[in-house]
Amino acid sequence: MNFFVCVCLCGSVANKLRKTAEKEFKNMEQKELRETEDKCIQEQPAYCVAACPIHVDVRTLIWQIKQGKWEDARKTLNKTMPFAGILGRICDHPCENHCKRREAGDPVAISALERCCVQKVSLLPKISFLPSKTQKIAILSGGLRSLTAAWDLIRKGYKIHIFTEQNRLGESLWDLPESLLPKEVIEKEFSVLEKLGAQIHLNAEKDMGFFKANPGSKEFDAVYAPPENERFLAPLEMTWLVSPINEALEGRKAAVTIDRQIQKVSLTAGREKEGPYKTRLFTSIENIAPLPLTPMSHPESGYTPEEAIQEAERCLQCQCLECVKACLYLEHFKGYPKKYAREIYNNESIVMGERKGNTLVNSCSLCGLCEVICPNDFSMADVCRNARTSMVKRGKMPPSAHEFALRDMAFSNGEKFALSKHEPGHEKSEYLFFPGCQLSASSPGHVETVYDFLRSHLKGGVGLMLRCCGAPADWAAREEIFQAGLETLEAQWEALGRPKMILVCSTCYSIFKRSLSHINIISLWEILEKYYAFSLSDADKGCLALHDPCTTRHEPQIRETVRSLLKNAGYKIEELKYSGEQTTCCGYGGLMSNANPALAKAVIQRRAEESESDFVAYCAMCRDALSSAGKRTLHLLDILFPSDDADPASQKPPTYSQRHENRARLKEHLCQILWKENVSDMADHEDLMLNIAPEVEKQMDERRILKSDIQKVIRYAEESGNRFYNSKTGHWLAAYQPVNVTYWAEYSVSDSVFVIHNAYCHRMTIAEGKR
Amino acid sequence: MSQYYEASLLEEWNCAKCGAALKPAKVDIAYMGSQFTIELPKCEICGLVLIPESLARGKMAEVEKILEDK
Ligand code: SF4
Ligand code: SF4
Ligand code: SF4
Ligand SMILES: [Zn+2]
Numbered sequence: 001m002n003f004f005v006c007v008c009l010c011g012s013v014a015n016k017l018r019k020t021a022e023k024e025f026k027n028m029e030q031k032e033l034r035e036t037e038d039k040c041i042q043e044q045p046a047y048c049v050a051a052c053p054i055h056v057d058v059r060t061l062i063w064q065i066k067q068g069k070w071e072d073a074r075k076t077l078n079k080t081m082p083f084a085g086i087l088g089r090i091c092d093h094p095c096e097n098h099c100k101r102r103e104a105g106d107p108v109a110i111s112a113l114e115r116c117c118v119q120k121v122s123l124l125p126k127i128s129f130l131p132s133k134t135q136k137i138a139i140l141s142g143g144l145r146s147l148t149a150a151w152d153l154i155r156k157g158y159k160i161h162i163f164t165e166q167n168r169l170g171e172s173l174w175d176l177p178e179s180l181l182p183k184e185v186i187e188k189e190f191s192v193l194e195k196l197g198a199q200i201h202l203n204a205e206k207d208m209g210f211f212k213a214n215p216g217s218k219e220f221d222a223v224y225a226p227p228e229n230e231r232f233l234a235p236l237e238m239t240w241l242v243s244p245i246n247e248a249l250e251g252r253k254a255a256v257t258i259d260r261q262i263q264k265v266s267l268t269a270g271r272e273k274e275g276p277y278k279t280r281l282f283t284s285i286e287n288i289a290p291l292p293l294t295p296m297s298h299p300e301s302g303y304t305p306e307e308a309i310q311e312a313e314r315c316l317q318c319q320c321l322e323c324v325k326a327c328l329y330l331e332h333f334k335g336y337p338k339k340y341a342r343e344i345y346n347n348e349s350i351v352m353g354e355r356k357g358n359t360l361v362n363s364c365s366l367c368g369l370c371e372v373i374c375p376n377d378f379s380m381a382d383v384c385r386n387a388r389t390s391m392v393k394r395g396k397m398p399p400s401a402h403e404f405a406l407r408d409m410a411f412s413n414g415e416k417f418a419l420s421k422h423e424p425g426h427e428k429s430e431y432l433f434f435p436g437c438q439l440s441a442s443s444p445g446h447v448e449t450v451y452d453f454l455r456s457h458l459k460g461g462v463g464l465m466l467r468c469c470g471a472p473a474d475w476a477a478r479e480e481i482f483q484a485g486l487e488t489l490e491a492q493w494e495a496l497g498r499p500k501m502i503l504v505c506s507t508c509y510s511i512f513k514r515s516l517s518h519i520n521i522i523s524l525w526e527i528l529e530k531y532y533a534f535s536l537s538d539a540d541k542g543c544l545a546l547h548d549p550c551t552t553r554h555e556p557q558i559r560e561t562v563r564s565l566l567k568n569a570g571y572k573i574e575e576l577k578y579s580g581e582q583t584t585c586c587g588y589g590g591l592m593s594n595a596n597p598a599l600a601k602a603v604i605q606r607r608a609e610e611s612e613s614d615f616v617a618y619c620a621m622c623r624d625a626l627s628s629a630g631k632r633t634l635h636l637l638d639i640l641f642p643s644d645d646a647d648p649a650s651q652k653p654p655t656y657s658q659r660h661e662n663r664a665r666l667k668e669h670l671c672q673i674l675w676k677e678n679v680s681d682m683a684d685h686e687d688l689m690l691n692i693a694p695e696v697e698k699q700m701d702e703r704r705i706l707k708s709d710i711q712k713v714i715r716y717a718e719e720s721g722n723r724f725y726n727s728k729t730g731h732w733l734a735a736y737q738p739v740n741v742t743y744w745a746e747y748s749v750s751d752s753v754f755v756i757h758n759a760y761c762h763r764m765t766i767a768e769g770k771r
Numbered sequence: 772m773s774q775y776y777e778a779s780l781l782e783e784w785n786c787a788k789c790g791a792a793l794k795p796a797k798v799d800i801a802y803m804g805s806q807f808t809i810e811l812p813k814c815e816i817c818g819l820v821l822i823p824e825s826l827a828r829g830k831m832a833e834v835e836k837i838l839e840d841k
Contacts, residue, residue: 354837354840354841355840355841356840358839358840359840398836398839398840399803399839400835400836400839401839721787721788722788722817722819723787723788724784724785724786724787724793724819724821725784725785725786725787726783726784726785727785728783729783732787733784733821735822742822744822744824744827758824760824760827760828761827762822762827762828762831762832762835763802763835764800764801764802764831764834764835765800765801765802766798766799766800766801766820766822767798767799767800767801767806
């Protein structure tokens with residue numbers, strides 16, 4: 001979606017060329033957008049609307065009836081249906097054969113609803129503005145078809161003359177039974193023609209004869225002579241001989257042709273949707289209980305309004321929204337992908353002014369669920385990813401959206417955590433264990449146990465690599481950071497002799513698969529399936545609801561392996577509504593929780609509510625997200641490698657500061673016990689002892705303030721003396737800006753421990769020289 | 772922007788370095804290439820400026836978001 005033009009010419013020719021080039025690119029973008037948008041068929045007409053020969057907006061009509069808004073319903077009908085008082089009573093409803101409801105009960109009685117509506121409200125169409133054209137058109141009949149043509153042409157501004165040999169308009173409509181179509185309705189409905197200026201020539205045998213003899217009349221610009229009118233109803237069986245709605249359609253088509261002839265424009269272009277067609281809409285009837293037709297107490301007079309409302313309630317209000325039902329993010333912004341794609345496109349084109357779409361673009365978890373669910377494979381993730389890439393390239397990415405996650409990644413790839421080594425005592429590595437940054441942050445103990453397990457079961461040396469796979473940079477569309485991370489990773493892997501890599505985290509797995517496809521990888525779960533010795537007691541350990549991480553969506557073998565591990569461990573698995581290929585994201589994916597913490601919270605809350613059972617996850621982030629929503633959740637490793645913790649399902653997720661500490665300590669600890677190396681090199685500020693009350697710590701975590709940030713503030717304040725003092729409380733207040741964010745700490749000192757009372761931060765800075 | 776802090780701040784806090792009182796002063800604050808002048812408590816002597824929590828998490832956060840989306 002991005003095009004960068006660099007045209008270095010001068011003069012007006014150059015300007016013109018540049019303009020043409022820009023326009024062309026714009027057109028290309030537009031085309032691409034339309035192709036993307038077009039995949040979402042949410043705005044396609046409902047089945048009934050497409051099947052209706054004149055495309056009455058049935059869905060809206062029924063919606064209005066359902067709410068008892070009868071006048072609105074009549075207005076909806078008047079918009080498309082000529083002489084709705086008549087046609088609304090007698091339409092032979094070909095639409096009903098296509099009504100989606102018929103797949104769950106009887107089709108909605110659309111025509112009976114229309115009839116009830118026009119019986120209840122007799123409201124003639126209001127025409128407030130008539131264009132004025134000079135051309136005159138003769139209509140040679142007073143039948144429904146001709147009068148429809150007349151009606152359409154009058155509204156286009158033509159001067160209309162209607163000729164009939166009879167003494168009234170309507171022809172065989174007058175034969176219909178009074179109970180179905182009262183005579184006064186016929187008169188009243190057709191009266192609008194004259195009101196709008198049509199000249200009506202009754203008993204006009206002479207004129208008709210003249211037109212027959214002189215088909216190319218000079219007086220009129222067009223003459224419309226429909227085929228002989230036939231009777232509508234077979235008198236005895238009361239079945240339709242001629243379809244009234246098709247008569248109206250034919251009249252409408254004739255009007256379009258006549259108009260185009262007079263205007264000398266293409267007679268055929270853009271007429272595909274004239275008459276019934278097949279909609280591309282998809283509407284699911286899953287979970288829709290079948291319902292029979294609402295009975296009519298008096299068939300000859302049709303539904304009573306109450307009966308009609310009841311019948312209207314059976315209408316499914318057909319639409320798609322399959323993805324929106326599944327994804328809270330899509331629901332949250334109150335639209336659907338087609339609308340979002342347009343909004344995001346517009347967002348991209350804003351040069352000056354507020355880009356309201358930024359949050360929309362940055363909140364998607366890029367989890368890919370929508371694409372799997374959509375009948376047309378619409379991928380909102382692709383739309384958002386492309387938009388993020390373009391925002392970064394144009395320098396329009398809001399700095400706060402992803403900065404914290406990128407700092408976290410930088411930490412993991414820095415000296416405090418990153419490590420790449422052969423197994424102690426080995427010169428070669430057949431395998432390389434890559435636990436990932438998040439498992440190390442969340443359960444460092446498991447990294448150690450699993451590494452022990454791997455070393456004792458696999459031959460040829462199992463090296464260890466601690467770092468981040470780069471997913472945060474990829475999600476944030478920071479291509480340079482992402483590539484730089486991959487290059488280092490690759491170089492270290494080369495240096496260890498290109499070992500086969502054992503991955504735990506499925507996000508790492510997906511990154512390796514896509515961006516490091518030459519590296520041979522295997523998931524830890526597959527290794528465990530092969531080497532883990534389950535105790536033979538087939539004790540029933542109970543049932544766990546299994547949450548698949550979104551990055552296993554396209555990894556069925558991993559999902560299967562995990563299921564088999566759980567079964568072998570004695571657990572029954574409860575499959576959630578959204579699982580396997582259709583699993584939902586925990587809110588961390590795509591950095592949703594960074595760009596839109598409130599939404600990520602709602603996402604995981606809804607996930608947690610999908611089952612009463614305890615959950616089991618096999619991604620550290622998923623587990624921590626579920627735990628933070630108050631859901632008892634086990635990590636698969638808690639089951640396979642139990643620790644001393646008696647109730648691991650209740651483990652609280654670590655704060656961001658603890659995540660850093662856990663990683664750093666893990667490295668320190670492993671280096672010490674396995675490689676006998678001392679790596680502790682605390683930075684200056686880190687030896688400050690802090691005392692932080694749990695509420696303050698929680699608040700700091702929510703504000704994404706790390707302990708190390710606060711230590712830097714204090715170190716700075718103590719050294720420079722730049723701080724404020726409150727003599728009443730005895731608290732100090734100071735600020736420090738390590739990079740982009742300024743952190744404030746309110747603290748007091750007791751026995752060389754710094755007690756933190758409050759911490760906050762902002763991004764605005766005091767302008768240079770003014771401080 | 773005008774005054775975005777509670778007047779009591781001026782009494783509660785002192786500049787620890789100078790021991791001086793804080794006085795309301797016009798301060799220029801900037802983000803993403805935009806600059807505003809607001810009134811904030813400032814040390815009369817060394818010019819150290821106090822940005823209170825209510826401002827940082829309130830109006831300032833709002834303006835930051837608007838500027839980021841510009
Ligand atoms: S599933 Fe979503 S994206 Fe796909 S057609 Fe339906 S509304 Fe549009
Ligand atoms: S269920 Fe309602 S909206 Fe759907 S096709 Fe039938 S009448 Fe139309
Ligand atoms: S969060 Fe997932 S399902 Fe929702 S729009 Fe983004 S990629 Fe699609
Ligand atoms: Zn001072």
